[in-house]
Amino acid sequence: VKEDIYTPVLIVGSGPAGLTTALALSRMGVPHIVLNRYPTTAHTPRAHIVNQRTLEIMRALGLEDRILAHAIPNELMANNVWFMSMAGEEVVRTPAWGGGEEQLSAYRKASPSLICNLPQHELEPMLVEAIEAAGVGDIRFGHEFMRFEQDEDGVTAHVTHRASGRSYTIRCDYLIGADGARSRVMEQAGLALEGEGGLGQICFTWIRADLSRYVEHRPGVLYWRVDFTTAPEEGGSFICVKPWNEWIVSWVIDPARPFDPKDRSVLETRVRAAIGDRTTPFEIIDASVWSVNRLYAPEYRQGRVLCMGDAVHRHPPTNGLGQNTSIADAFNLAWKLKFVLDGKAGSSLLDTYSAERAPIGRQIVERANRTLFEMGAIPAAIGIVPGQSTEDRWERVLTLSDDTEEARARRAALDEAVKLQDFGFNAIGVELGYRYRVGARVDDGTPEPIPPGPSDICYQATTWPGARLPHAWIELGRRTVSTLDVVGHGRFVLLTGPGGGAPWRAAAEQARERTGVQITVHEIGTSHGMLRDPLLQWRAVREVSDNGAVLVRPDAHVAWRAATADQASKLPAVMAELLRL
Numbered sequence: 001v002k003e004d005i006y007t008p009v010l011i012v013g014s015g016p017a018g019l020t021t022a023l024a025l026s027r028m029g030v031p032h033i034v035l036n037r038y039p040t041t042a043h044t045p046r047a048h049i050v051n052q053r054t055l056e057i058m059r060a061l062g063l064e065d066r067i068l069a070h071a072i073p074n075e076l077m078a079n080n081v082w083f084m085s086m087a088g089e090e091v092v093r094t095p096a097w098g099g100g101e102e103q104l105s106a107y108r109k110a111s112p113s114l115i116c117n118l119p120q121h122e123l124e125p126m127l128v129e130a131i132e133a134a135g136v137g138d139i140r141f142g143h144e145f146m147r148f149e150q151d152e153d154g155v156t157a158h159v160t161h162r163a164s165g166r167s168y169t170i171r172c173d174y175l176i177g178a179d180g181a182r183s184r185v186m187e188q189a190g191l192a193l194e195g196e197g198g199l200g201q202i203c204f205t206w207i208r209a210d211l212s213r214y215v216e217h218r219p220g221v222l223y224w225r226v227d228f229t230t231a232p233e234e235g236g237s238f239i240c241v242k243p244w245n246e247w248i249v250s251w252v253i254d255p256a257r258p259f260d261p262k263d264r265s266v267l268e269t270r271v272r273a274a275i276g277d278r279t280t281p282f283e284i285i286d287a288s289v290w291s292v293n294r295l296y297a298p299e300y301r302q303g304r305v306l307c308m309g310d311a312v313h314r315h316p317p318t319n320g321l322g323q324n325t326s327i328a329d330a331f332n333l334a335w336k337l338k339f340v341l342d343g344k345a346g347s348s349l350l351d352t353y354s355a356e357r358a359p360i361g362r363q364i365v366e367r368a369n370r371t372l373f374e375m376g377a378i379p380a381a382i383g384i385v386p387g388q389s390t391e392d393r394w395e396r397v398l399t400l401s402d403d404t405e406e407a408r409a410r411r412a413a414l415d416e417a418v419k420l421q422d423f424g425f426n427a428i429g430v431e432l433g434y435r436y437r438v439g440a441r442v443d444d445g446t447p448e449p450i451p452p453g454p455s456d457i458c459y460q461a462t463t464w465p466g467a468r469l470p471h472a473w474i475e476l477g478r479r480t481v482s483t484l485d486v487v488g489h490g491r492f493v494l495l496t497g498p499g500g501g502a503p504w505r506a507a508a509e510q511a512r513e514r515t516g517v518q519i520t521v522h523e524i525g526t527s528h529g530m531l532r533d534p535l536l537q538w539r540a541v542r543e544v545s546d547n548g549a550v551l552v553r554p555d556a557h558v559a560w561r562a563a564t565a566d567q568a569s570k571l572p573a574v575m576a577e578l579l580r581l
């Protein structure tokens with residue numbers, strides 16, 4: 001164990017947030033140290049939905065192909081099934097994760113990648129391997145962060161090597177608190193959380209059981225007991241870990257009754273009830289208890305300390321946004337750290353991290369909790385209410401397709417409850433459509449475009465400053481690539497078209513003279529250029545004229561845009577403003 005060392009960036013935590021920060025810094029050549037108090041990465045499945053934005057980020061970091069090779073593909077995720085048990089009556093199926101007929105084209109059009117499912121305990125080792133292969137960072141397992149002191153020039157962190165008990169210090173320019181829902185960094189930095197914690201507890205029981213015969217004809221990653229909100233003790237819902245023989249069975253813990261996740265007989269009874277037959281063999285691998293929170297931090301930065309992931313947003317797993325949002329936090333911060341450390345941006349660029357990400361964190365916390373409530377609409381619609389006996393609940397389900405006025409009314413109510421589920425499970429607007437309204441963006445004076453439908457479930461491609469760059473398939477030589485593939489890699493990129501090359505290149509050179517930052521200029525769709533727009537997809541979403549320009553940040557969000565080349569002379573001032581110089 002080396003003592004009293006220096007690193008530019010010290011990352012506490014090797015969960016999805018910490019590891020993504022480390023990989024993004026590795027790709028930009030920024031040395032860093034990552035600490036994890038445990039000897040390994042996550043040892044249980046935990047988060048699993050890998051949404052389109054995360055795949056785009058992993059694509060930029062060179063890990064997308066590996067993830068897709070191991071993940072459950074989108075076509076096996078399309079159903080959320082609502083039933084009495086795996087073997088029991090099915091009530092309804094709702095489309096999920098952009099895989100339903102209605103949603104698929106919107107999801108395909110919006111991104112080069114479709115949502116997939118990969119459990120966290122498989123994703124984390126991939127990130128670790130990629131970081132190790134890059135050879136820039138130093139990941140230390142079994143090293144616990146204890147406390148820090150910060151001064152004007154840096155932060156000193158006190159660390160304990162757990163196996164030997166030896167303590168040492170690490171001096172860094174920036175300390176990243178990616179240390180999860182019990183963040184010590186947040187607490188010591190005095191960063192507050194708003195909302196409420198401890199709203200309930202959920203038990204996750206990880207099992208091995210071949211359930212093919214119950215699911216192959218209705219593939220999905222989430223299978224819900226329709227009475228899960230009213231009778232949690234009857235067993236739980238299923239998350240697919242591996243098709244179709246590894247699962248998480250989860251249920252809400254009744255606070256009025258003592259519950260011990262180590263009590264195998266209780267776990268076995270509930271898993272058996274959730275499967276709903278007497279014969280399917282299963283093996284319990286592990287069980288853990290998870291707290292339901294509604295907590296978000298209004299501020300992610302305190303001086304040289306920046307927090308991310310579950311440290312700053314804590315919520316139930318509904319919507320599958322915990323890991324995805326943590327990864328997006330990391331990708332937002334990494335390039336800003338690089339620019340500040342290189343002296344190419346003022347340190348107040350780091351304030352934009354909090355200004356941009358904190359509203360998103362709050363939104364996903366509120367939504368995850370609201371979705372839990374809206375899921376209760378399905379049992380409520382068919383007449384399943386708290387306090388009913390098992391017989392009564394079955395009666396509600398078994399009479400649902402009766403030819404009676406009463407059953408017709410319940411079926412109509414079910415239609416409405418089903419529609420609500422899109423807000424939780426097909427929320428492309430939330431996943432991809434978020435926009436940074438303040439932060440590292442320069443306004444172009446145009447109003448923010450309003451999506452044609454509810455903003456949670458409707459994605460509208462736009463180059464409005466602060467939005468993620470729209471995806472369009474273009475051609476590079478004879479290769480088909482996404483617009484997202486020609487930006488990033490630690491650079492600012494300016495996209496223009498016919499007639500824009502000369503004026504924008506000259507402006508980029510003036511911006512470099514003023515700020516020291518090189519801007520890569522790409523002309524898309526010019527007859528002599530490398531990048532073509534054969535399907536006119538870029539033309540359809542770029543919202544500027546041929547010789548206008550879209551300036552894109554290293555994290556693929558639009559920084560600024562200009563309708564025409566007449567505004568090219570503004571570029572140096574725009575860059576200086578963006579970089580807080």
Ligand code: FDA
Binds near residue numbers: 045179180308321322
């Ligand atoms: P994360 O908690 O993953 O990582 C924190 C890291 O910090 C760990 O490496 C930890 O060891 C380290 N650490 C903490 N204190 C330290 C210290 N003092 N010194 C050194 N290291 C320290 N989400 C979801 O969307 N869907 C789901 O189904 C689930 N299911 C689920 C089940 C269970 C059992 C858990 C615990 C969590 C989930 N989650 C989830 C939440 C999801 O796992 C979570 O949103 C992400 O892991 C957040 O990533 P972070 O990197 O922010 O924290």
